[in-house]
Amino acid sequence: MNRHLHAAIHGDTAANPIENTNRRQFLKIASMASGGLAIGFTLPGMASPASQDDNISLNAFIHLQENGDTLIYSSRCEMGQGISTALPAAIADEMEADWSRVHVEQAGGDKDKYGDQATGGSASIRTQFEPMRQAGAAAKMMLVAAAAKVWNTSVDNCYAENHFVINKLNKQKLGYGELASLAAKVPVPKDPVLKTKDQYRYIGKALDRHDVGLVTTGQRMYGVDTKLPGMRYAAIVHCPVFGGKLKSLDKTAAMQVKGVTDVIEIPRLDVPYGSVGGVAVVADNSWTAQQAVKKLVVEWEAGPNAVYNTKEYKQQLVANVEKPAKKAAERGDVEKAFAEATHKVSATYTGGHLSHAPMEPNASVVWVQDDSCEVWASTQSPDDIQKTLGGYLKRDPKDIKVNVMISGGAFGRKFKCDYVHEAAAISQQIKAPVQLIWSREEDMRTGYYHSINAQHIEASLDKDGNVTGWLHRIAFPSISSLFNPSLDRAPDNALGDIENHPFGIANLRSESGEAPAHTRIGWYRAVYAIFYGFAFGTFADELAHKAGKDTVKFLNDVYDANTNPEQADQVMRSKAVLALAAKHSGIGKKLPKGEGIGIAVHHSFQSYVAMAVHVKVDGDDIKVLNVDCAIDCGQVLNTDGATAQMEGAVVMGMSLSLYTEISFKDGAVVNSNFHDYPVLRINEMPNVRVHIVDSDAKPTGLGEPGVAPFAPALSNAIFAASGTRYRDIPIKPLSA
Numbered sequence: 001m002n003r004h005l006h007a008a009i010h011g012d013t014a015a016n017p018i019e020n021t022n023r024r025q026f027l028k029i030a031s032m033a034s035g036g037l038a039i040g041f042t043l044p045g046m047a048s049p050a051s052q053d054d055n056i057s058l059n060a061f062i063h064l065q066e067n068g069d070t071l072i073y074s075s076r077c078e079m080g081q082g083i084s085t086a087l088p089a090a091i092a093d094e095m096e097a098d099w100s101r102v103h104v105e106q107a108g109g110d111k112d113k114y115g116d117q118a119t120g121g122s123a124s125i126r127t128q129f130e131p132m133r134q135a136g137a138a139a140k141m142m143l144v145a146a147a148a149k150v151w152n153t154s155v156d157n158c159y160a161e162n163h164f165v166i167n168k169l170n171k172q173k174l175g176y177g178e179l180a181s182l183a184a185k186v187p188v189p190k191d192p193v194l195k196t197k198d199q200y201r202y203i204g205k206a207l208d209r210h211d212v213g214l215v216t217t218g219q220r221m222y223g224v225d226t227k228l229p230g231m232r233y234a235a236i237v238h239c240p241v242f243g244g245k246l247k248s249l250d251k252t253a254a255m256q257v258k259g260v261t262d263v264i265e266i267p268r269l270d271v272p273y274g275s276v277g278g279v280a281v282v283a284d285n286s287w288t289a290q291q292a293v294k295k296l297v298v299e300w301e302a303g304p305n306a307v308y309n310t311k312e313y314k315q316q317l318v319a320n321v322e323k324p325a326k327k328a329a330e331r332g333d334v335e336k337a338f339a340e341a342t343h344k345v346s347a348t349y350t351g352g353h354l355s356h357a358p359m360e361p362n363a364s365v366v367w368v369q370d371d372s373c374e375v376w377a378s379t380q381s382p383d384d385i386q387k388t389l390g391g392y393l394k395r396d397p398k399d400i401k402v403n404v405m406i407s408g409g410a411f412g413r414k415f416k417c418d419y420v421h422e423a424a425a426i427s428q429q430i431k432a433p434v435q436l437i438w439s440r441e442e443d444m445r446t447g448y449y450h451s452i453n454a455q456h457i458e459a460s461l462d463k464d465g466n467v468t469g470w471l472h473r474i475a476f477p478s479i480s481s482l483f484n485p486s487l488d489r490a491p492d493n494a495l496g497d498i499e500n501h502p503f504g505i506a507n508l509r510s511e512s513g514e515a516p517a518h519t520r521i522g523w524y525r526a527v528y529a530i531f532y533g534f535a536f537g538t539f540a541d542e543l544a545h546k547a548g549k550d551t552v553k554f555l556n557d558v559y560d561a562n563t564n565p566e567q568a569d570q571v572m573r574s575k576a577v578l579a580l581a582a583k584h585s586g587i588g589k590k591l592p593k594g595e596g597i598g599i600a601v602h603h604s605f606q607s608y609v610a611m612a613v614h615v616k617v618d619g620d621d622i623k624v625l626n627v628d629c630a631i632d633c634g635q636v637l638n639t640d641g642a643t644a645q646m647e648g649a650v651v652m653g654m655s656l657s658l659y660t661e662i663s664f665k666d667g668a669v670v671n672s673n674f675h676d677y678p679v680l681r682i683n684e685m686p687n688v689r690v691h692i693v694d695s696d697a698k699p700t701g702l703g704e705p706g707v708a709p710f711a712p713a714l715s716n717a718i719f720a721a722s723g724t725r726y727r728d729i730p731i732k733p734l735s736a
Contacts, residue, residue, distance in 0.1 A: 062091065062095075062139070064176055064177060064180050065177055066177040066178065066180065067177050068098075068101055068163055068175045068176050068177040069101055069103070069177075070092075070097055070101055070102045070103065070163075070176075071102075071103050071104075071105060072088040072091060072092070072102055072103070072104050072105075073104075073105055073106070073107040074087060074088055074104055074105070074106055074107060075107045075114040075115070075117050076117065076119045076124045076128075077106075077117070077119040077379065077380050077381075077404055077406075077407060077410075077414075078106060078211075078406045078407070079119070079378070079380065079406065079407035079408075079409065079410040079414070080406075080407070080408070080409060080410075081641070081645065081703050082209055082638060082641035082644065082645075083119065083124050083125070084104050084106065084210065084211070085104070085207060085208075085209045085210045085211075085638060085641065086125060086207075086637040086638045086641055087124065087125065087128055087129075087132055087637070088102065088104045088132075088210070089202040089203065089207055089637065089638065090129055090132040090133055090136065090202070090203055090637060091132045091133070091135060091136035092136065092202060093133075093136065093195065093200055093201050093202040093203045094132075094133045094134075094135075094136030094137040094140060094192075094194060094195060095136035095137070095139050095140045095160075096140050096160035096161055096162060096163070096201075097136075097162075097163055097176070098162050098163035099201075099202060099207070101163060102210070103210075104210045104211070106404050106405075106406065107404070108382070108401065108402060108403050108404055109375075109379075109382025109383060109385065109386060109400075109401075109402030109403075109404060110382075111383050111386075112398070116383065117381070117382055117383060117404075118380065118381040118383065118384075118415070119380045119381070120380055120381075120412060120415055120523060121605070121701070121704075122605040122607075122700075122701030122702055122703045122704045122705065123701070125637060125699045125702065126606065126698070126699055126700055126701060129635070129637065129698070129699045130698070133194055133195075134192050134194065137192035137193060137194050137195070138188070138189050138192040139183075140160045140192075141189045141192055141193065142183040142184075142186045142188070142189070143160060143165055143176055143179045143180075143183045144158050144159065144160055144165050145183070145186040145187075146165075146179045146182040146183040146185075146186050147165035147167070147174045147179055149182065149186070150174060150179075150182065151167050151172065153167065153169065157169050163175060163176050164176070165179060197635075197696060202638075203635070203637055204635065204636055204637065204638075204639065205638070205639060206638065206639045206640035207638045207640060207641075208640070209641075211406075220406055221405060221406065222360055222363075222378060222405055222406055222407070222408050223360060223363040223364060223365075223376065223377055223378030223379075223405040223406075223407065223408070224360060224363040224378075224408070224435075224437060225405075226365040226376040226403075226405065226435065227435075228365060228367065228433045230432055230433060231365065231432070231433045231434065231435055232261065232282050232283070232284065232426075232430060232432050232433070232434045232435070233282070233283055233284065233285055233286040233288070233289045233434070233435050233436075233437075234264075234280045234281065234282045234283075234289055234423070234426050234434050234435065234436040234437075235280065235281050235283075235286070235289035235290045235292070235293040235436075235437070235439065236266070236278045236279065236280040236281075236293065236422060236436060236438065236442060237278055237279055237280075237293050237296060237298065237442065238275075238276055238277065238278035238442060238445075238446040239276060239277055239278065239300045239302075239446075240300065240302075240445055240446065240667070240668035240669065241300065241302040241303060241305050241306050241308075241666075241667035241668050242276060242303075242305050242446075242518065242519045242520060242667070243276075243303040243304060243305045244277075244300050244301055244302045244303040244305070244306075244667075245268065245277060245300070245301050245303065246265060246277065246279065246298070246299075246300060246301070247299040247300055247301040248298070248299040249263075249265065249279060249296065249297070249298055249299075250296070250297035250298075251263040251279075251296060251297075252297075253295040253296075253297065254281050254292045254293065254295040254296050257283070257288060257291065257292040257295065258288070259283045259284045259285060259288040259292075260281060260282070260283045260288060260289070260292045261282050261283060261284065261430070262281070262282040262426075262429070262430055263279065263280070263281055263282070263296070264279070264280045264281075264282065264425070264426055264429055264430075265279055266278050266279070266280060266422050266425045266426070269388070269392060269418075269421055271388060271391065272416075272482040272483055273384055273388050273416045273417045273418055273421070274388060274392070274418055274421050275418045275419075275421050275422045275425070276418065276446060276520075278422065278446075279293075279296055279298060280293075280422065280426050280436070281293040281296065282426060282430055282434065286435070286437060290437075290439060302666075302667055303667075305518045305519065305667045306666055306667035307518075307666075307667065308518035308519065308664045308666075308667045309664060309665055309666065310352065310353065310452060310662075310663050310664045310665075311663070313452065313518070313664075314350055314352070314452060314454065317350070317452065317453065317454035317475045317476070317513065317515055318348055318350060318454045318456075320454070320473075320475045320513035320514050320515065321348065321454045321455060321456035321473040321474060321475050321511075321513045322348060322456050322473075324511065325473050325475070325489075325511040325512055325513040325514070326489065326511060326512045326513075327509065327510070327511055328492040328495040328498075328499075328510040328511060328512050329492065329495065329496075329498070329499040329508075329509070329510045330508070330509040330510070331499075331506070331507070331508050331509075332469075332505075332506045332507030332508060333507055334469045334470070334471055334507045334508065334509045336469075336507070337460045337468040337469025337506075337507040338458070338460045338469050338471075340460075340462075340468070341460030341461060341462065341468060341469065342461055342462055342463045343460070343461040343546055343547075344458065344459070344460050344461075345458070345459050345460075345461065345539075345542060345543055345546050346456065346457065346458040346459075347456075347457055347538075347539055347542055347727060348454065348455065348456045348457075348727060349454070349455045349456075349457075349531070349534055349535040349538060349539070349727045349728070350453065350454045350455075350727065350728045350729075351452065351453050351530065351531050351534065351656075351728070351729045352452050352661035352662065352663070352729070352730070353449040353450060353451070353452045353519075353661065353662035353663075353664070354449060354450035354524055354530075354656055354660055354661070354662060355443075355444050355447055355449060355450075355660070355662050355671070355677060356409075356410070356411040356412060356413035356447065356448075356524060356525075357443070357444060357660075357674070357677060357679065358407070358408060358409025358410055358411060358413060358414070359408050359409045360378060360407060360408025360409055361437060361438045361439065361440055361442075361443040362378075362413070362414070362418075362419035362436075362437070362438040362442075362443055363377070363378060363419070363435070363436070363437045363438070364376065364377035364378070364379075364419055364420045364423045364435070364436060365377070365423065365433060365434065365435045365436075366389075366420060366423035366424045366426075366427045366433070366434060366436075367427055367432070367433035367434075368393065368424055368427040368428040369431075372399070372401070373389060373393060373395065373399065373400045373401065373424065374400075374401040374402075374403070375389070375400065375401065375402045375403065375420055375423075375424075376403045376405055377402065377403070377404070377405060377417070377419075377420050378405045378406065378407035378408065378410070378414055379402070379404055379405075379407070379414050379415075379417060379420070380407070380410055380412070380414045380415040381414075381415050381417070382402040382404050383397075384415070384416070384417050385400065385402050385417045385420050386398070386400040386402060388417050388420070388421050389417075389420065389421060389424050392421055392424060392425070393424065393428070411524060411525040411652075412448075412522060412523035412524050412525060412527075413443075413447060413448060413522065413524075415522070415523060416448055416522060419436060419438055422436055423435070423436040440672075440673050440674075441672045441673060444662070444669060444671055444672055444673065444677060445668070445669040445671070445672060446669075447520070447522075448520045448521065448522025448523075449519055449520065449521060449522065449524075449662055450521075450522075450524035450527075450530065451476040451477050451478070451479075451521050451528070451531070452476065452477065453474065453475065453476035453515075453531045454474070454475050454476070454513070455472065455473065455474045455475075455531065455532075455535040456472075456473045456474075457470070457471065457472050457473075457535060457539050458470075458471040459471070459505075459539070459543060461543065461546065461547055465546075465547025465548060465549055465554070465557075466547075466557060466558075466561060467503070467505055467543065467558055467561070468506070468507060469505070469507040469508070470503075470505040470507065470508045470509075471508075471509050471511075472495075472498045472508070472509070472510045472511070472535075473510070473511040473512070473513055474490065474495060474498070474510070474511075474512060474513065474531075474535075475489065475490070475512065475513030475514060475515040476490055476515050476528075476531070477490075477515045477516065477517035477518070477519075477521050478490040478491060478494055478515075478517070478521065479521050479522060479523060479527075480494070481516075481517035481521055482520065482521065482522070485517070487516070487517070488514050488515070488516045489512045489513060489514050489515050489516075490512050490515065491512075492512065494512075494528065495510045495512055497528060497529070497532045497604070498510040498532070500567075501532075501536060501603070502559065502562065502567055502570040502571050502574045502603050503536070503558050503559070503562065504559075504561070504562030504563070504564045504567050504571070505558075506561075506563075518664070518667070519664065525652060525703070525704050525707055526604065526649075526704040526705065526706075526707035526708050527704070529602060529604035529605070529704070529705065529707070529708040530656065530707060530708055530711070532602075532604075532708070533600070533602040533604070533707075533708030533709055533711065533712060534708075534711045534712050534715070534729060535712075536602065536712070537600030537601070537602060537708075537709060537711075537712025537713065537715075537716070538600070538711075538712040538715045538716060538725075538727065540554065540555055540558070540600070540712075541598065541600070541712070541715075541716040541719065542725070545719075550587075550588060551587075551598075551599055551716065552578060552579075552582050552587065552588075552599060555575075555578055555601065556575060556578070559571045559574060559575050570603055570608075573603075573608045573632050573693075574601055574603055574608050574610075576608070576632060576693060577601060577608045577609060577610040577630040577631065577632050577693065578599070578601045578610045578630075580610065580630035580691050580693065581599060581601075581610035581611060581612040581628045581629065581630040581691065582599060582610075582612060584612070584628045584630070584689060584691055585597055585599070585612030585614065585626070585628040587599055587612055591614075591721075594616055594617050594618055594721055594722070595614065595615065595616045595617075595625075595721050596614075596615055596617070596717045596718065596719070596720025596721030596722070597612055597613065597614045597615075597717055597720060598612070598613050598615075598712075598713045598714060598715065598716025598717030598718070598719065598720055599611070599612040599613075599713055599716060600709040600710075600712035600713040600716060601709060602705070602708040602709045602712075603705075604701070604704065604705045604708055605700060605701025605702075605704050605705045606700035606701055607631065607632060607633040607634070607700040607701045607702065607705040608631070608632040608633075608693075608705075609629065609630065609631045609632075609646075609649075609705045609706050609708070609709050610629075610630045610709060611627060611628065611629050611630075611650075611653075611706075611709040611710050611713040612627070612628040612713060613626075613627050613710065613713040613714045613716075613717040614626040614627070614686075614717065615714065615717040615718055615721055616721065617718055617721040617722045617724075620733035622658065622714075622718060622731070624654060624684075624686040624714065625686055625687065626686055626687045626688075626689070627650050627686050627687070627688045627689070627710075627713075628689050628691065629646045629649070629650065629688065629689070629690050629691065629706060630691040630692075630693065631646055631690070631691070631692055631693065631702075631705070631706065632693035632695055632697075633695075633699060633700045633701060633702045633705070634695050634696075634697035634698050634699045634700045635695060635696065635697065635698065635699045636692055636695075636699070636702075637699065639692060641702075642690070642692055642702055643690045643692070645702050645703055645706060646688070646690045646706045647688050647690065648706075649704075649705075649706025649707045649710065650686070650688050650706070650710060651679075651680050651685070652707050653706070653707045653708075653709075653710025653711060653714075654680050654684075654686075654710060654714070655678075655679040655680045656707075656711065656729060656730060657710060657711040657714050657715075657729050657730060657731060658680075658714075658730050658731055659677075659678045659679060659680070659730055660677055660678070660679060660730060661677075661730050662677065711729050714731075715727075715729075715731070718731070
């Protein structure tokens with residue numbers, strides 16, 4: 001019989017941060033009655049792990065076989081960001097495990113067992129790094145103690161290395177698998193000793209992804225890859241206007257297509273992540289379903305949002321921010337600062353809706369039976385699937401089994417589960433498992449969108465070019481409208497990035513303009529940091545120009561003027577990444593005519609990113625040549641993964657700065673695919689140099705903060721190259 005070593009680690013998301021939790025509050029270790037070792041930890045609101053006889057519930061755990069092979073389950077969703085490598089590697093490092101003998105698998109959805117599994121907000125590493133290290137360190141100490149007992153010597157005479165415990169006195173070795181059962185009987189260390197930074201083997205190094213071989217050979221199973229015996233295939237079409245409903249349906253032509261078995265109406269499920277309502281075609285293969293759904297003759301009743309046109313709506317947002325609006329926060333005396341100013345500068349910035357547009361559209365397989373419901377889905381939040389389907393099927397959410405598949409891109413879209421609810425509705429009616437894949441067009445036309453937005457900033461400068469006052473108005477439909485449809489503007493807490501910005505302007509006022517939502521607004525990579533970063537970064541460049549200073553000096557002067565001691569660390573780290581990006585980009589050097597370098601820095605998700613963008617401009621032709629990205633996200637777990645995240649942020653930032661915008665006309669999305677919602681192509685990719693700050697600070701966000709500084713750095717670079725200032729993204733040609 002195999003002996004087992006289990007280690008459980010619990011983390012949390014941005015919605016329930018644990019940064020201030022004392023580790024003694026959550027580290028608890030239990031021995032398994034059957035032999036082996038169980039290491040778990042709990043957080044407030046989560047039950048302590050029990051012994052195996054009591055059905056032990058752990059977050060993520062390590063299974064160590066007696067031959068030493070090690071299986072680590074990852075509780076967070078892998079969607080290309082490398083989380084299922086970075087977090088297990090932290091446990092392996094502290095445990096002194098041999099990474100070549102570690103296998104990682106995705107944990108299924110189970111909130112009781114794993115805690116909050118929502119993957120978003122760049123929070124996974126921030127919240128789980130320390131617990132994982134402690135669990136690994138505790139396991140190592142118990143294995144060392146077990147070996148010492150075997151050799152009848154002191155633990156001081158033993159040490160762990162690369163999956164073995166070694167006797168210092170005679171160099172004898174015992175493998176981890178041999179020691180697991182005995183280690184279960186060792187007293188649990190109350191305060192596991194963690195490695196020092198110089199002792200890391202995997203943390204902070206460039207570690208290959210654990211699944212790189214499977215990905216490159218096409219063996220990794222994504223949401224669209226799931227196949228079950230007797231499975232049917234479905235395609236769907238939705239009302240193009242949010243809030244609309246089905247008026248009439250003629251399914252005759254669709255039903256005549258060979259292979260089609262059903263046409264099913266799906267009513268709107270009036271919960272935040274439920275279906276908006278649609279009509280699905282079910283067939284014996286996916287291609288047939290996708291072709292037959294085009295033959296449906298559907299008439300929709302558009303409803304009140306048929307009035308939505310983004311061109312006019314953006315103009316209204318501009319009008320709403322260029323006049324007094326609802327106060328969100330205020331400090332000092334802005335009016336006095338403006339009255340005493342040598343110069344006063346104002347500008348208005350805008351941005352359009354964005355679609356997540358992951359390469360893998362929404363896909364899931366659901367099998368609803370009389371006594372069970374099982375889901376296979378690319379999802380960022382299995383718990384929301386369980387809640388939504390539990391409510392729809394009138395079952396306990398715990399009875400919904402969710403198999404979390406790797407996602408071929410997500411960016412926040414797969415946090416919602418409308419596409420899973422629809423598959424469940426179909427499966428329930430046809431009494432068979434069904435795979436539902438949204439077409440690219442449905443994904444783009446009936447999704448959740450990043451907020452369209454407008455910002456107006458007014459600032460005052462004294463005779464030395466120092467900022468003395470700052471008025472910042474913003475209007476955008478808020479994500480909170482998903483939960484409160486009557487909300488007609490962003491709530492005050494959504495403007496916190498203005499009040500808490502590291503600039504720390506002494507006299508500041510923020511205001512929120514009216515902006516009711518006419519479509520579904522959702523989390524998109526970097527979320528509000530996209531438009532806050534654009535406005536702060538571009539306006540700083542405009543102020544620097546007015547003050548007669550170069551932008552780097554101007555930014556440093558603004559940071560130095562911040563006297564708030566609580567923001568001293570923010571100021572220091574913002575200045576450090578700014579200096580790093582400036583140094584490597586060569587900003588300020590003489591360039592050929594038509595070329596320029598722009599720079600911007602932004603603090604979001606508790607991290608600090610500066611970007612310097614080098615462009616060549618010839619009329620409307622804008623070519624990005626080089627990008628220098630400097631990031632301080634505290635302790636980096638995997639430098640290769642961190643570099644990839646920043647490179648990906650440049651791709652997304654460049655796409656939304658130059659190309660991507662979702663437009664609505666008469667309530668419906670105009671775009672349909674990548675031909676009219678173009679993203680960056682490989683031949684346009686600039687040379688990207690990533691500079692990572694070597695830090696001992698706790699890990700902070702990595703997946704999202706790199707997106708925000710690109711657009712302002714690009715806009716500033718274009719101004720440096722051509723003298724033309726752009727304040728709307730995506731940037732439109734002057735000839736348009």
